[in-house]
Amino acid sequence: MFSLFARPRLANTGFLRIRGTAFRYLSSSHVRLTSRAVVYSRNGDPADVLSVATYPSLPPPAPGTVNIRFLLSPINPADINVIEGVYPSKPSLTYDLTDSGKGSKEEPVFIGGNEGLATVTSVGEHVEGLKVGDWVVMVKQQVGTWLTNKNVTVCDVVKIPDREGLTEVHAATITVNPPTAYNMLTDYVELKEGDWVMQNGANSAVGQAVIQIAAARGLKTLNFVRNRDDISRLKEQLQKLGATQVLTYEDLADKALRSRIKAWTGGKEIRLALNCVGGRETAMMSKFLGRDAHLVSYGAMSKQPLSLPTSAFIFKNLTAHGFWQSRWYLDHSAGEREELMRSLAHTPQHEIVSIDKQDNDEEATRQIREVFKILAAGRHGKKVLLKFKD
Amino acid sequence: MFSLFARPRLANTGFLRIRGTAFRYLSSSHVRLTSRAVVYSRNGDPADVLSVATYPSLPPPAPGTVNIRFLLSPINPADINVIEGVYPSKPSLTYDLTDSGKGSKEEPVFIGGNEGLATVTSVGEHVEGLKVGDWVVMVKQQVGTWLTNKNVTVCDVVKIPDREGLTEVHAATITVNPPTAYNMLTDYVELKEGDWVMQNGANSAVGQAVIQIAAARGLKTLNFVRNRDDISRLKEQLQKLGATQVLTYEDLADKALRSRIKAWTGGKEIRLALNCVGGRETAMMSKFLGRDAHLVSYGAMSKQPLSLPTSAFIFKNLTAHGFWQSRWYLDHSAGEREELMRSLAHTPQHEIVSIDKQDNDEEATRQIREVFKILAAGRHGKKVLLKFKD
Incomplete structure (x- = not known):
């Protein structure tokens, strides 16, 4: 096995910069917000159908589950295909984010994203092997990762076994x-x-x-x-x-x-x-x-x-x-998956798009749609990761 | 291994018949001919570039070679591609059929065909394992099989090991x-x-x-x-x-x-x-x-x-x-090839096109070009084999 840790890092965090144009994601309002999610209710061009929705904090986790907070969630090409409705893996509708509005029983939504790094914030009863502060990545497909807080069963995630030397970007992009x-x-x-x-x-x-x-x-x-x-x-x-x-x-x-x-x-x-x-x-x-x-x-x-x-x-x-x-994940054992994770470590060229807490949903939606317009134009060449800022 | 000998034979020898039209290959002249070959000197549509040429009987075979007479030679789709010049295997020019005219040093030609069943007519010195009357098929690629008599080295052919129960059509079509x-x-x-x-x-x-x-x-x-x-x-x-x-x-x-x-x-x-x-x-x-x-x-x-x-x-x-x-033949041993031959025996639906000895080259050329016009129209669905009649 090999490591790429020693290679020069080209990581280029900061503003999403394309051909010299900088798009700044700054707050324009000061609404107090709790949890956020990038959601859609019908398939189509992400720049048209995506919205940012706000939802309340999660209740304590039920037995066998944990609450997690996403640190970084990549935007992969396949995620765009899922939103367009042309990908074979389909997400399920979410309807328990809120009591009313987007993500409620009346207005169920899909949450975007398939890959992401999260930290465990709260552990339910009868959960073994996970504690608050652990880093986890998704193993279940299409559960939605473009959001702040989520409740998941212990089988939906896998703990990053060896955090030492791993940056957040590393860990967030390690599974695909x-x-x-x-x-x-x-x-x-x-x-x-x-x-x-x-x-x-x-x-x-x-x-x-x-x-x-x-x-x-x-x-x-x-x-x-x-x-x-x-x-x-x-x-x-x-x-x-x-x-x-x-x-x-x-x-x-x-x-x-x-x-x-x-x-x-x-x-x-x-x-x-x-x-x-x-x-x-x-x-x-x-x-x-x-x-x-x-x-x-x-x-x-x-x-x-x-x-x-x-x-x-x-x-x-x-x-x-x-x-x-x-x-590949389906066809290989847990041991083989862990072996694979150990043999992989490199940081892609990337940019982090942050959604600030101060921005209201409308403003955040405008920002997120702008990102997808840029991605649709192609030639970006950097992995874009989503971060909901505290 | 299995055998298809017991299956009903759909063999439909006789005139080449397409959509109710029968093309009759009868002699219209009475020129005395010896050996014949279907030849071409440039790539193109077989119906345009093929000719039938007459050449004298072969001299006795040199040491290590045998003279063979072809009994039946299939016309395979790949043969047409070779004549068109679009096949990766290329034949070599022949220039020792005659002293003058087609097939001479001045007018070298390609002989059509890649597959065929021949019988040994004469055996040179120092040849082991082949005797007069043996059936052989080609192992060397693109040596030309649409002709009456040919001199070949012993390495260019392989003897059909077990003729029992094999028809000529069987044997002629067994290698491809x-x-x-x-x-x-x-x-x-x-x-x-x-x-x-x-x-x-x-x-x-x-x-x-x-x-x-x-x-x-x-x-x-x-x-x-x-x-x-x-x-x-x-x-x-x-x-x-x-x-x-x-x-x-x-x-x-x-x-x-x-x-x-x-x-x-x-x-x-x-x-x-x-x-x-x-x-x-x-x-x-x-x-x-x-x-x-x-x-x-x-x-x-x-x-x-x-x-x-x-x-x-x-x-x-x-x-x-x-x-x-x-x-496959290149990648497998002689033993594996022989094993394959043993496990295969079936007679395809086929039709035999005969070139009569009495027909002159011009008439025979007309007939052979007609066959290729019919093949080019597609939908024939039967293997066509060429036979130079005694």
Whole structure:
């Protein structure tokens, strides 16, 4: 097992900053608020359907349950798909946040989010192995993590076993993206030091984890990203993380690319490609795979199908797989999960969006919708985490 | 191992008959001819570029070689792709058929065909294990099999070990299609009696072999074919071979199909699909696969790419493979190949196209081009074999 603790931290907490524009999340009113949640009552564009709702403090936890307070909750691409209603995992409606309004029996809501780090604030009777102050992450899928306080059964969460050296950002993002990267690099092709891996969407959270884990294992990476104004800055950032080569999708059309790749790899065939884009770019990237290669898809950001020439399957013995970390958790034992957690530790490039206690629901809703507009525009390249400030 | 010898033979030798039209291959001239070959000197539509050429009898075989006479040579879809120049395996030019004209040093040609049954007519010195009258099939790829007489080294051919019960059609078609069907049904999913397999192009030679081998193993098959005027007759034929259900690609659009399939399978998920079509029909067929399924492609008759939703890979754990029997032979030992041959024996629906000795090259060329026009129109559904008549 390896650790990435020693690698330089590119963490960039603070304001959500995109292409030089800073969006400031400051309070404009001084309403006294208790608990908050980012909720929606129908599927659609998150920038249209999300709202921030306020609800009272939780009652003491029932036996076998604990109350937790979320410290940080990532906004993952899959969370957006869930809100849009196009994801196979569906959340359940919540109707016990309040007696009236959003989250009540009359007006049930979905709470956004699937991943998150929380701290235990109160422990019910007959609970073993958890105490106040422990850090926990979700194991149950789609329970909602974009909120302040929550009551959960002990089976819905797992304690972070070894907090030492872990930042909040580490712990909050440890259950989805790093394991996705780690398992895709491990489960399909036996890679030895000096072997090459190819990926698109290389500046996504998973992509960055792939770069870091690959570099730590002595693997070379050929990374594709979308072209942008500040492309040289992005290339530099990814190279600092450990990327061997960074190219844009436009480079895929370059007729000299094949010989450039050959020069980089010394003619060694590339046998693993990781894909979160789909569509034309993926077909073009796959042309640079060697024989007996594996193409592993974990996302489809282009919303285009995976379209590949049948000849690649028949004559080059390409195999196409899909990877879903949720299924991995279901298929593996508690021991294997804990083992995985121990072998993963890296901090992605990230930004924390804080919802201030002083902002009223209307103001907070406006802010949260603005975040999703920015995320929908793409090219952000940083993991965004939600924090409800005390 | 199993044998399909006992199954009813649907062999339909005779004239090439398509949709009621009979094309008669009769001599119109009485030129005295010796050896013949179907040749081409440039890539293109077989109906445009193929010619029949005459060449003199072979000299006695050199040491380590044998002269063989072809008894039957299949016309496989891949052969057409080779002539078109779009197949990865390339034939070599032949320039020693004659002293002048087609097949000479001045006018080298490619000889068509990759598979074929031949009988040994003459044995050179230092040849062991082959005698006059033995049946042999090709192991070397793309040496050309659409001809009468050929000189080959002993390594280019393998003797059919056990001729008993084997017809000429059996033996001539044993190296490509039945092994393709057999290996695709064996190598990807562990299927138990009563399990279902899905395939398109079900009336291709491989498709028919899949139906027969599956039926012999107690597997159920869901078969898709193109719609046609005499669809009920085709369904009947495939059911006689052992097909459980036969549907057309048009049925794929039927909204009730999912519940019909569920009723047939008793809700058992289908985990193996075999594809020789590609394009839209394959994407639609794949929707009816269950979780953890494998889609194995061995052809792309639609000439459209394999285009599948990424979600099928990620959330249903679909894996897409390609199968190429030529690679299988390279990857397996002589013992494994012989074992495979022993476990395969079935006669596909077929038609034999004979080139009569009396027909001159011009007339024979006209006839052979007519055959390829018919094959290009598709929907033939029978394996066509070439025979040069004495």
